[in-house]
Amino acid sequence: KKKEYVKCLENRVAVLENQNKTLIEELKALKDLYCHKAE
Known part of the structure; x- marks a missing residue:
């Protein structure tokens, strides 16, 4: 039983x-997108 657990x-x-x-x-990916937008 324990092994199954x-x-x-x-x-x-x-x-x-x-x-x-x-x-x-x-x-x-989202951070990259955000960083590029912010510039």
């Missing part, structure tokens, strides 16, 4: 890390 947690962590990476990339 750990596996589930590892899956969730992997998904969250992926989403995090995506969000960071989007944030960078």
Whole structure:
């Protein structure tokens, strides 16, 4: 039972890390856009 729980947690962590990476990339793109507009 515990092993399944750990596996589930590892899956969730992997998904969250992926989403995090995506969000960071989007944030960078938005910052670039904003910086270019401000100039």
